[in-house]
Amino acid sequence: MATQVTATTRRGSTFLQITIALQTLTIFLQAVSAGLLLTSSYGEVLHSVGARVMYGASMLYLLAAVLAWKPGGGSPRPVRHASGFLVLASVQVVLGIAHVPSLHLPLGVLMFGLSVLALARR
Numbered sequence: 001m002a003t004q005v006t007a008t009t010r011r012g013s014t015f016l017q018i019t020i021a022l023q024t025l026t027i028f029l030q031a032v033s034a035g036l037l038l039t040s041s042y043g044e045v046l047h048s049v050g051a052r053v054m055y056g057a058s059m060l061y062l063l064a065a066v067l068a069w070k071p072g073g074g075s076p077r078p079v080r081h082a083s084g085f086l087v088l089a090s091v092q093v094v095l096g097i098a099h100v101p102s103l104h105l106p107l108g109v110l111m112f113g114l115s116v117l118a119l120a121r122r
Contacts, residue, residue: 016078017122019057019064023085024115026054030108051093058082058089081118085111 033050036043065082068074088111095104 013068013074013122016061016064016068017119019061020115020119020122023054023057023061024112024119026050026057027108027112027115030054031112034105034108051096055089055093058086062086085114085118088114 030047030050033043033047037047062079062082062085065078069076069079088107092104092107092111095107
C-alpha cells in the first residue's frame with residue numbers, strides 16, 4: 001500500500017514539474033511574441049494565441065497541483081501557488097484586452113519570475 005502511494009505521489013510530482021515548466025515556457029514565449037507585436041504584422045496574432053495557450057497552461061498547472069495533493073496527501077501549498085497564478089493570469093488577460101501596457105508588461109515580468117521560482121523549488 002505504501003509503495004503504491006509513493007508511486008502515485010511521484011507521478012503527481014512529475015506531472016506538476018512538467019506543467020510548471022510548460023507554464024514558464026509559455027510565459028517566456030509571450031515575451032517573445034510581445035516583441036514581435038511591436039515589430040511585425042503577425043505579432044498580434046501570435047501574442048493573442050499565446051495568451052490562450054498560457055492561460056491553458058496555468059489551468060493545467062492548477063489541475064496538476066490538485067492531482068499531486070489530493071491522492072498522495074501532500075502539501076496543499078502547490079494548489080495555493082497554482083490558484084494564485086491562475087488569478088494573475090486572469091488579471092493579465094484582462095489588462096491585455098483593455099490595452100493597459102503600463103500594468104500588463106510588469107505583471108508579465110513578475111509572472112515569469114514567479115514561474116521560474118516555482119520551477120526551481122520543485
